[in-house]
Amino acid sequence: MGHASTHAADLGTQNIQLPAMALGFRKIALAVAVVGLGGGAAVGYTGAFGTDPGHFWRAYLIAFLFGLTMCLGGLFFVFVQHLTRAGWSVAVRRPAEALAANLRWIWILFVPFAVLWMMGKANTLWVWADMNALRAENPVEAGLIDPKTAFLNPTFFWIRAVAYFAIWAVLSSFFFRSSVSQDESGDIKISERMQKFAAPTAILFGLSVTFAAFDWIMSLSPAWFSTMFGVYFFCGCATAGFATMILITVRLTQLGALKGIVSREHFQDMGKLMWAFGIVFWAYIGFSQYMLIWYANVPEETGWFLARQVGGWGFFSFALLFGHFVFPFLGLISKWMKRAPLTLALGAVWMLCFHYVDLYWLIMPEIPHDIGEMKNYGELATKYADTATHFTNPVNFMLVLGVVGAVVAGTIGTLSRVALVPKKDPRFAESLRFENM
Amino acid sequence: MATTVTNISDTKTEQPMPQGAKLYGLIAEFETPGDLMAAAEKCRDAGYKYWDCHTPFPxxxxxxxxxxKRTWLPWFVFGAGATGTTVAFLLQAFTNSWDLHIWAGVWVTGYPFLISGxxxxxxxxxxxVMFELTILFSALACVKLMFLFNGLPQLYHPLFKSNRFRRASNDRFFIAIEARDPKFLPKATEQFLRTLDPVAVEAVED
Known part of the structure; x- marks a missing residue:
């Protein structure tokens, strides 16, 4: 303790280059991506494990968003460090930059939804995509959604989707390229430029993430609305992003890289961020959203939560409350749990698992169509007591492992081409000296 | 003030103390945090117990x-937080109660209001409310116990007598070893402090 400043960090190639073992892991990740996505698509599409198209497409949406939130969390970390001119984080910024850099190609994983749209079956997921079919099938819901079609229509949906992907690609690319070019020149102006653009980035990031959550998740139940939904989804991004960053950094140090650069002080701070945003803030926002809807008791709003209370979903909701908040809150509250790489990494894996549960809980349940005809909650609960969550269906896991494999392979590929730390960042020395009180 | 020479000086008679004064301890002055840090490590290794560092900044x-050693404060704060949660729950449960509840243990009729059914x-x-009281209890416990554990507020301290020590709040770094330390011997400790390469060593009276 206290002597980080007395010896200079080892910036030799061995220490700040991706260890060879990681490249082998990249091949495994690519194989998982191909097998997971290909197999998941084949099995899910043919319904071999008993999944209907609705389940399959929702499962793929969950898997896609799981990968996307990991990368968006990385981008959030990067621009916040520049926005606050943080010194401590320089030593662990490059993995986050590489993670965010996946946003340059992540749109490819969204292309299947375009195919779904072209096949004319978009209403498998988003019922508002075919208003005529909805009017014939469920005129009450159609009546509620009709006024929203100025926003929820296929043309505007795709214009927005393209805009989100463009924004994320440009932003992540800007921070990644700037940071890498500083490795050569060490030009302080590059840091200043990144700080200058961090503020507009925050605005663009906030808006794009919020509206993407509205478009892709909230509009699955288009009659429902919650103004907090974007923030809730952002918490998911933070959970996934920080957990992934922690795992990358822990793994790199295990493989012998970043010696004398990344210390327990950095682990503790990354742990704090995951604890604060991914666990506490998530619960805060999740509860605020629930309580307002519960208190107001407006039928258009409560249906969404009722769908998550009936049948197997009731247990699922509690599992989420305890697994995403109570247990990790107590488990990671101590500074020592965040400082030890092993316990921190276990916490990160745990949080990633429950981030998946969270997305599953957001996307998979469907509001019963006859909910408006029920006389009371008991009647609804009895009628839908057998609702299954289908959480353990292998298709779910094949698809999500496929997407994660692609993101991991992309991240390792990016990291293999650059130094593992922004070695000429003007605040690099400050980051090496960093200590928590 | 003490008017007799204390036990410490009686048994450890290498350095006669002036009559009418009791030794509080010895202070060593350093110019940089680095010097202080190195000296502190040696003090720690020498096995002193009643000693402290004084710096103008953390x-x-x-x-x-x-x-x-690790502080126990976090455990107390955690306990206070959990108490806050419980108190808030009980407060609301009692005030909203219609009638006798077995868990209440006493007959209570609160002020129940029918709010939106x-x-x-x-x-x-x-x-x-449970959330807010958790934070309130933890924050108050944290601040109050921090003061208590540090012996604050403390309006007087023997080190204030030393003119040299005034610079501890400006630009100098001090180590003070108290005379009540079992390993303290006025002369030996002074020699030990001199080996730490300080700017000066000074005796401070109680």
Missing amino acids: VHGLDGAMGL KPAMSLPAFIP
Whole structure:
């Protein structure tokens, strides 16, 4: 303790280059991506494990968003460090930059939804995509959604989707390229430029993430609305992003890289961020959203939560409350749990698992169509007591492992081409000296 | 003030103390945090117990250099937080109660109001208050216990007598070893402090 400043960090190639073992892991990740996505698509599409198209497409949406939130969390970390001119984080910024850099190609994983749209079956997921079919099938819901079609229509949906992907690609690319070019020149102006653009980035990031959550998740139940939904989804991004960053950094140090650069002080701070945003803030926002809807008791709003209370979903909701908040809150509250790489990494894996549960809980349940005809909650609960969550269906896991494999392979590929730390960042020395009180 | 020479000087007679004064301890002055840190490590290794460092600003890593033990404060704060949660729940449960509840243990009739048709015992409505009281109790416990553990507020301290020590709040770094330390011997300790390469060593009276 206290002597980080007395010896200079080892910036030799061995220490700040991706260890060879990681490249082998990249091949495994690519194989998982191909097998997971290909197999998941084949099995899910043919319904071999008993999944209907609705389940399959929702499962793929969950898997896609799981990968996307990991990368968006990385981008959030990067621009916040520049926005606050943080010194401590320089030593662990490059993995986050590489993670965010996946946003340059992540749109490819969204292309299947375009195919779904072209096949004319978009209403498998988003019922508002075919208003005529909805009017014939469920005129009450159609009546509620009709006024929203100025926003929820296929043309505007795709214009927005393209805009989100463009924004994320440009932003992540800007921070990644700037940071890498500083490795050569060490030009302080590059840091200043990144700080200058961090503020507009925050605005663009906030808006794009919020509206993407509205478009892709909230509009699955288009009659429902919650103004907090974007923030809730952002918490998911933070959970996934920080957990992934922690795992990358822990793994790199295990493989012998970043010696004398990344210390327990950095682990503790990354742990704090995951604890604060991914666990506490998530619960805060999740509860605020629930309580307002519960208190107001407006039928258009409560249906969404009722769908998550009936049948197997009731247990699922509690599992989420305890697994995403109570247990990790107590488990990671101590500074020592965040400082030890092993316990921190276990916490990160745990949080990633429950981030998946969270997305599953957001996307998979469907509001019963006859909910408006029920006389009371008991009647609804009895009628839908057998609702299954289908959480353990292998298709779910094949698809999500496929997407994660692609993101991991992309991240390792990016990291293999650059130094593992922004070695000429003007605040690099400050980051090496960093200590928590 | 003490008017007799104390036990310490009686038994450890290498350095006669002036009559009418009791030795509080010895202070060593350093110019930089680095010097202080190195000296603190040696003090720690020499096995002194009643000693402290005085710096104009927080010095990172000094805890380790001094060999300070982990504080118990977080456990008390956690306990206070859990108490806050419980108190808030009980407060709301009692005030909303219609009638005798077995868990209440006493006959209570609170001030139950029918609010938007919710049951009197509505946990979601209680949670904001439980959350706030958790924070209030933890924050108050944290600040108050921090003061208590540090012996604050303390309006007088023997070190205030030393003119040299005034610079501890400006630009100098001090180590003070108290005379009550079992390993303290006025002359030996003074020699030990001199080996730490300080700017000056000074005896401070109690």
